Amino acid sequence: MGYESWSKEDLIARLTLLDAEKEPPRVATASSPPNPRRLWRTFNFSSYPRRKIALKFCYSGWAYNGLAIQADPTPLPTVEGVIFDALAKARLIDPDAGLEGCGWERCGRTDRGVSAGGQVISLWVRSALNNASPAEEPRPPEKSVSSPEESADSEDAFPGDFGSLDDMDFPAPTKAPIKSEHSYTLILNRILPPTIRILAWSPAAPGFSSRFNCKSRHYKYFFAPDNLDIRLMSEAASLLVGLHDFRNFCKLDPAKQLTTYLRRIMSAEISPVAGSASGMHVLDLKGSAFLYHQVRHIMAILFLVGSGLEPPSVVTALLNVAPGAEGDANLPVVDTRPEYQMADALPLMLYECHFGPGDVEWQVEEEDDADGLSPLGAGLYHQLHSLHARAEMYAALDHEFLRVASVHHAPPPARLPLNVTGFVPDGRTAMNVPLGGAEFRRTAKYIPLLERNRGEHFEVVNERWRVGKGARRDERRKAVDDEGDE
Known part of the structure; x- marks a missing residue:
């Protein structure tokens, strides 16, 4: 038989058949364990509740x-x-x-x-x-x-x-009720x-939605207070509380086609982190919902205020997106966002999601302990405690590196906060503008926020996306739908 004209797939199939003919038939015995992979292939999800x-x-x-x-x-x-x-x-x-x-x-x-x-x-x-x-x-x-x-x-x-779950027993559904x-x-x-x-x-109830049933969200942003005026930052943060238009405190996302940027901030407080040996502080921000990158934009403005580069009142000005929006006719109208860099992502945490009464009833399980003395949830707590302890060891080592380096390298003079040191930007001396996460932006010339170039209005950004990427996306979806109808 000539195989010159056979395809690769045909040759593989022929070889597989010849190998099968050479092997003696396998006799299944009662003691043979089931093949886990075969069980996986035949696992029928529709048979289970x-x-x-x-x-x-x-x-x-x-x-x-x-x-x-x-x-x-x-x-x-x-x-x-x-x-x-x-x-x-x-x-x-x-x-x-x-x-x-x-x-x-x-x-x-x-x-x-x-x-x-x-x-x-x-x-x-x-x-x-x-x-x-x-x-x-x-x-x-x-x-x-x-x-x-x-x-x-x-x-x-x-x-x-x-660990592996390959050996776990998944019994077929039975009419007898299973209590656990x-x-x-x-x-x-x-x-x-x-x-x-x-x-x-x-x-959860069949109609429960983790997104739409959520009543409020709590974010935390951690930062070192070095060279920052915490009092000014707290004053600025308090101006965020209430229902405001936060278009100047977020990144525009035209794919969402948002036409309103009203969000309610329930509380905004800055305080020391309990138990922090380095004096770490945290912004606790609670709101019903948040815009794209809203928290990081808020922190960027608070850092500018804490550095003495902007007054706390700049928050009110950025919220004044229409004449009299913030109740003061003398405020400048800022209907599009000035150019500024948002804060670093590393220190940000979604701390908690809050739901209404009866929406959720949280339950935990714990591994059986031979002595029966471990409290519920102790295993998970110890896992996280070990991670925390190891992180503290790394921090201690990094602190020692810094200490021994200081013998040969003196720390640079503090350039911020400006209102404390008396340092005034002269256009030649570089400053470190904090961005969070131990990151800084170096600049010799600082331009006040309200004097900077502004971005485009969200309606312009939305329309450009709608006639560009949005239109192309709709065409692709229509083409897929048309193919399905054939």
Whole structure:
């Protein structure tokens, strides 16, 4: 038989057939264990009941390319991508159905480098209870995949070895009621890397949405108070409280086509961080909802105020987007954002998401302890305590590096705050303008915010996107829909 004209695929198929004919038939025995991979291939998610739950978790933002799963590859993993893979590995969701198939929704999006202490997602998962609701269809999230510009990076989905679930027993549904639910926190934390920890889970009503049921969000921004006037910063922060138009404190995102930038800030307070040996301070900012990069823009302005480069009243001026918007006819109208650099992402944390009464009832599980003495949740606490202790060791070492270096290298003279040192910019001497996260912008000439170049009005930005990228996106979607109708 001549094989010269055979394709590669045909040759491989022929060789596979010949190898199979040479092997003696295998005789299955009663003691032969089932093949885990075959079980995976035949696992039928539709045979199991599902329920809607909320997951509360924390993560180290510097290790990830942001929260949201991206359509394109990213240099670091995304938090949602790692959690999705863990849920799929635990067979709690069907990976082939994607985010839409499990009704995935997030409470608040965080960008590259931003951490969270109490992020929340809601989704449908496999349940061990027969009275779960398999018939409920998940509502697709408003936006399941984001553009790469809007977030951050990626590495291995499972950078650490935290055990395998390949040998777990997943019995077929039975008519007899099962009283105990899956230990969702334990299962996921065995798979997830230490930089992501599931803190608790809660049963959720079928119509519950972690995004739309959230009543308020609490952000924290940590910073060193060196050369900053905390009193002035606190005065400026207090001017943010209330319902205001924050268009000058955010990055415009034309893809969202926003026409209003009204947001309510419930509280904005600056205070020392409890237990901080270095005197670290934190801005606690609570609001009903936030705009794109709003917190980082707010901190950038507060740093300028704390440095003595801007007065606290600049906050009121930036909020005055129309004549008399802030109740003072003498204020300048700033209807488009002046050019300035937002603060660094590293010190920012989504600290907590608040829901209404009865929306969530957080539950935790803990590994069985042989002596029965460990309190509930002790294992997870010890894991996080170990991470904190190790971080303190690194900080102690870095402090010693700085101390020994100071023997040979004197620290530079403080250039800020201007109102304390008496230093006045002369256009020749460089200043360090703080950006947070131990980052600075060096400049010799400072231009007051209200005298800087302004960006375009959001209506102009929205229209340009609508006739450009938006129109092309709609054409692609129409082409896909037309193909589906054929």
